[in-house]
Amino acid sequence: MFFKDVIGQQSIKQKLIRSVREGRVSHAQLFLGPEGSGNLALALAFAQYLNCENRQPEDSCGTCMSCVKSLKLIHPDIHYSYPAFKLKAGSENPALSSDFLPLWREAILENPYRNVAEWLDFINAENKQGNISAAECRSIIHTLSLKTYESAYKILVLWRAEYLLKEGNILLKLLEEPSEKTLLILVAENRDQLLSTILSRTQILSVPRLQDNDLLQALIHKHEVSEADAIKIVRKSDGNYNETLRQLKNTEDNNQELFNRWLRLLFSPDTPLLYQWVDEVAKIGREAQKGFFRYALEFLHECLMLQHIGAHQSRLHEDERKLGDWMARNMGAGDWQAMADLFDQSHYHIERNAHPKILFLNLSLQMLPIISRKKLSLTA
Numbered sequence: 351m352f353f354k355d356v357i358g359q360q361s362i363k364q365k366l367i368r369s370v371r372e373g374r375v376s377h378a379q380l381f382l383g384p385e386g387s388g389n390l391a392l393a394l395a396f397a398q399y400l401n402c403e404n405r406q407p408e409d410s411c412g413t414c415m416s417c418v419k420s421l422k423l424i425h426p427d428i429h430y431s432y433p434a435f436k437l438k439a440g441s442e443n444p445a446l447s448s449d450f451l452p453l454w455r456e457a458i459l460e461n462p463y464r465n466v467a468e469w470l471d472f473i474n475a476e477n478k479q480g481n482i483s484a485a486e487c488r489s490i491i492h493t494l495s496l497k498t499y500e501s502a503y504k505i506l507v508l509w510r511a512e513y514l515l516k517e518g519n520i521l522l523k524l525l526e527e528p529s530e531k532t533l534l535i536l537v538a539e540n541r542d543q544l545l546s547t548i549l550s551r552t553q554i555l556s557v558p559r560l561q562d563n564d565l566l567q568a569l570i571h572k573h574e575v576s577e578a579d580a581i582k583i584v585r586k587s588d589g590n591y592n593e594t595l596r597q598l599k600n601t602e603d604n605n606q607e608l609f610n611r612w613l614r615l616l617f618s619p620d621t622p623l624l625y626q627w628v629d630e631v632a633k634i635g636r637e638a639q640k641g642f643f644r645y646a647l648e649f650l651h652e653c654l655m656l657q658h659i660g661a662h663q664s665r666l667h668e669d670e671r672k673l674g675d676w677m678a679r680n681m682g683a684g685d686w687q688a689m690a691d692l693f694d695q696s697h698y699h700i701e702r703n704a705h706p707k708i709l710f711l712n713l714s715l716q717m718l719p720i721i722s723r724k725k726l727s728l729t730a
């Protein structure tokens with residue numbers, strides 16, 4: 351991960367970079383900050399920077415062999431420990447983080463801001479508790495005692511030190527006297543849940559909540575959300591980027607549901623239900639309506655990719671695919687153009703204060719002939 355991809359936290363990034371430049375990197379650090387502050391993201395960016403072969407003043411180079419591997423979380427000298435559970439309940443084999451390594455890479459590359467509950471969900475823990483077991487601690491000691499493969503530092507990033515419980519004391523000696531060029535970066539959210547023995551042996555880096563403006567910039571530039579929508583989302587996020595992502599997903603899910611239902615109503619016209627839909631969408635507010643049209647245009651684009659290039663190039667989610675496949679099978683060049691023009695014009699008119707109820711009703715009437723003349727069935 352690059353420092354530039356970590357949201358906000360400018361002064362912390364500067365502090366970490368300065369510690370490398372001045373050769374004052376503490377061998378046992380605790381990145382302590384609330385959910386969504388980016389404490390893990392900072393740890394990943396720091397690890398990448400430390401082992402970069404061509405460090406730049408503000409970030410790692412991104413092109414050296416070390417960066418290439420760090421970016422994919424496959425660097426042989428950067429290790430990860432995180433809550434895990436026994437693969438087979440009741441078995442003698444202890445819970446080890448490495449059992450979940452491919453999933454860890456996938457989950458963290460997708461969102462390094464996710465919380466433990468979401469991680470456990472990702473690895474299908476169901477009701478199983480995650481922990482960092484005594485066996486995991488012993489495995490850490492073993493791993494860090496091995497020679498480095500190729501880089502400046504051997505690094506352990508331990509995500510959520512709260513999950514160490516008593517077993518964490520196995521690591522004390524390592525925290526006190528690690529071997530040369532070995533770094534331990536612990537990441538945690540709740541100081542109260544940490545072993546005092548760990549707190550006293552690590553240098554604490556306090557990571558604050560994110561500032562609203564940093565979240566706002568991320569939404570506008572990274573996620574292409576309109577400023578008005580972004581302000582609403584940020585207000586509900588409380589400096590937590592993970593919460594921002596959840597809010598964003600809710601908005602997207604809502605657009606997807608509205609759009610999906612609309613096309614189905616157009617396909618097998620049911621006038622009362624269509625009127626009901628128009629009433630509903632007329633009330634969601636102008637910004638949300640603009641969001642609906644942006645979603646609709648993106649959806650058309652993805653359907654076109656599906657039709658012309660194939661499924662591998664489509665970014666449609668699983669639950670959008672059925673409708674997407676149907677569109678790709680049934681729509682011709684003229685249809686795509688007609689729909690795109692309609693959505694584009696509607697977006698334009700919503701922005702200029704058109705009456706939403708009239709606009710959505712008119713739009714539905716213009717869409718009807720495009721959709722309903724397709725003979726193949728669109729089943730749920």
Ligand SMILES: [Zn+2]
Pocket residue numbers: 401402403404405410411412413414415416417418
């Ligand atoms: Zn590099």
